[in-house]
Amino acid sequence: MSHDQAPRATTAAELRDLASAVAAGLRHRGVVEGDRVVVSLPNGIELLAAVWACVATGRVPVPLDPRLTTHERGPIVDDVAPAVVLDSLARFGELLGDDRDELDAHPRCRPMHFTSGTTGRPKGVWSGFWDAEDARAAVLEERELWGFAATDVNLVLSPLYHSAPLRFALGTALARGAVAVLPAFTPEGFCEAVERLRPTSMFCVPAHLQRLLAHLETSPAPDLSCFRLVAHAGAPCPDPVRRGAHALFGTEVVWEFYGSTEGQFTACSAPEWAEHPGTVGRARPGRVIGVDDDSELWCAVPPWGRFSYWNDPERTAQAWRDTEHGPAFTVGDLGRVDAEGYVYLDSRRTDLIISGGVNVYPAEVEAALVEVPGVVEIAVFGRTDERWGQRVVAAYVGDADEDTLREAARQRLAPPKRPKEYERVTALPRTATGKVRRTHL
Missing domain, CATH: 3.40.50.12780 (ANL, N-terminal domain)
Structure with a gap:
């Protein structure tokens, strides 16, 4: 300094x-x-x-x-x-x-x-x-x-x-x-x-x-x-x-x-x-x-x-x-x-991600990215990270490319909320009542 x-x-x-x-x-x-x-x-x-x-x-x-x-x-x-x-x-x-x-x-x-x-x-x-x-x-x-x-x-x-x-x-x-x-x-x-x-x-x-x-x-x-x-x-x-x-x-x-x-x-x-x-x-x-x-x-x-x-x-x-x-x-x-x-x-609130002490709510990130052209549906979850405790990850269905998603996140979300990884999947795992199984992701 x-x-x-x-x-x-x-x-x-x-x-x-x-x-x-x-x-x-x-x-x-x-x-x-x-x-x-x-x-x-x-x-x-x-x-x-x-x-x-x-x-x-x-x-x-x-x-x-x-x-x-x-x-x-x-x-x-x-x-x-x-x-x-x-x-x-x-x-x-x-x-x-x-x-x-x-x-x-x-x-x-x-x-x-x-x-x-x-x-x-x-x-x-x-x-x-x-x-x-x-x-x-x-x-x-x-x-x-x-x-x-x-x-x-x-x-x-x-x-x-x-x-x-x-x-x-x-x-x-x-x-x-x-x-x-x-x-x-x-x-x-x-x-x-x-x-x-x-x-x-x-x-x-x-x-x-x-x-x-x-x-x-x-x-x-x-x-x-x-x-x-x-x-x-x-x-x-x-x-x-x-x-x-x-x-x-x-x-x-x-x-x-x-x-x-x-x-x-x-x-x-x-x-x-x-x-x-x-x-x-x-x-x-x-x-x-x-x-x-x-x-x-x-x-x-x-x-x-x-x-x-x-x-x-x-x-x-x-x-x-x-x-x-x-x-x-x-x-x-x-x-x-x-x-x-x-x-x-x-357990903390069922879907809360805590990255470097900052609370990240998946619903807020999902709402910012679900409208990106080519995204059919998207689910955001936390993955264990040695430095930050958890990092933000997004799994999505659709043909949107990662660069487009990253640019949308940059424009709409503050840095702690931006997914560090994007994974394209054929379908999101869901419960019988239709809720996304984030733990499976």
């Missing part, structure tokens, strides 16, 4: 000042409470400041991957009808002036992240606005669980438009800690940042750990004693990678958790995992996890953990049910809970 690209640790005071300037800029442009603001910026402090400015003044930030194609982004923007779209650093800069607006002590809502699910239609996960008591409780829950403090330096490895890295970064800043953002993850860039910045916390996905461990087989490890918290999630973690992380950072430092864009389920320390191999931990404080007759996991949450799908009451109703512990939601994952309350995942 060249020195001009190397991240610096931005203090909470600097970040708050930048967010206050953004809030004033939004006000000058007529953006009022309740308005949506699309934030589609490169990974950096600007993205974090824009989100903080919104949630702390009653506007709703909608973080989007800047790599989304027009085909992907258009329906989302139409759905949320934003007052402003921040899709370049130049547009971000236009908001900045001498004015500063005061920020609330606690965010009034969660950012609205989009997730596709099995329908292929991305939908926003909307927390609604919190009252002062719930807003404070939401911040304190994260702070008490992860120990965010003014002495922290949070190193951001993942794209901040994802919910988990954004939660860790903003949670650190709200506790008056500093934040440093890697523009993109490389093992070399990570090692250089550790030596220079001495970070205390980070969120990562297993693919980051896998690449780091492979790099350290041939390169000296930096001094990692600065870390008090290394949290990983976002994809199943292979045991050798998990044990490698435990050895590298220390079992008192490494945690993993299980959650989704919709909400958080569990947290698990390294010693707990060693005592209960295969678990993703116990329910986070204030939550109760149970399973139904179909082994689907449901999580009862406190008021600040509730959500709806934006403009989709039907899908919202399917995700929630009343339980003796209060309203509980599901994202369709299957698992079990043992007598001590430890949760074990048996």
Whole structure:
């Protein structure tokens, strides 16, 4: 990483000042409470400041991957009808002036992240606005669980438009800690940042750990004693990678958790995992996890953990049910809970592909490619990949050629969603009821 690209640790005071300037800029442009603001910026402090400015003044930030194609982004923007779209650093800069607006002590809502699910239609996960008591409780829950403090330096490895890295970064800043953002993850860039910045916390996905461990087989490890918290999630973690992380950072430092864009389920320390191999931990404080007759996991949450799908009451109703512990939601994952309350995942949502920590929904990819001339039908599935966990593969019936399919994917899909392999087949394997057997593929 060249020195001009190397991240610096931005203090909470600097970040708050930048967010206050953004809030004033939004006000000058007529953006009022309740308005949506699309934030589609490169990974950096600007993205974090824009989100903080919104949630702390009653506007709703909608973080989007800047790599989304027009085909992907258009329906989302139409759905949320934003007052402003921040899709370049130049547009971000236009908001900045001498004015500063005061920020609330606690965010009034969660950012609205989009997730596709099995329908292929991305939908926003909307927390609604919190009252002062719930807003404070939401911040304190994260702070008490992860120990965010003014002495922290949070190193951001993942794209901040994802919910988990954004939660860790903003949670650190709200506790008056500093934040440093890697523009993109490389093992070399990570090692250089550790030596220079001495970070205390980070969120990562297993693919980051896998690449780091492979790099350290041939390169000296930096001094990692600065870390008090290394949290990983976002994809199943292979045991050798998990044990490698435990050895590298220390079992008192490494945690993993299980959650989704919709909400958080569990947290698990390294010693707990060693005592209960295969678990993703116990329910986070204030939550109760149970399973139904179909082994689907449901999580009862406190008021600040509730959500709806934006403009989709039907899908919202399917995700929630009343339980003796209060309203509980599901994202369709299957698992079990043992007598001590430890949760074990048996399978993720039936067709979800997790590639490098990024959720890829086959229905969304299929919808983008089924209209390609020469495609009769198409099925997308995940195949095991040593580096990324899974890679996206497409099997199709028809006489379309691979180059045409690749070009259509390039135009319509962001890079993580584009199939890495295409296989022409005479017919797709189906169940008696006509569903595609992805496991057979």
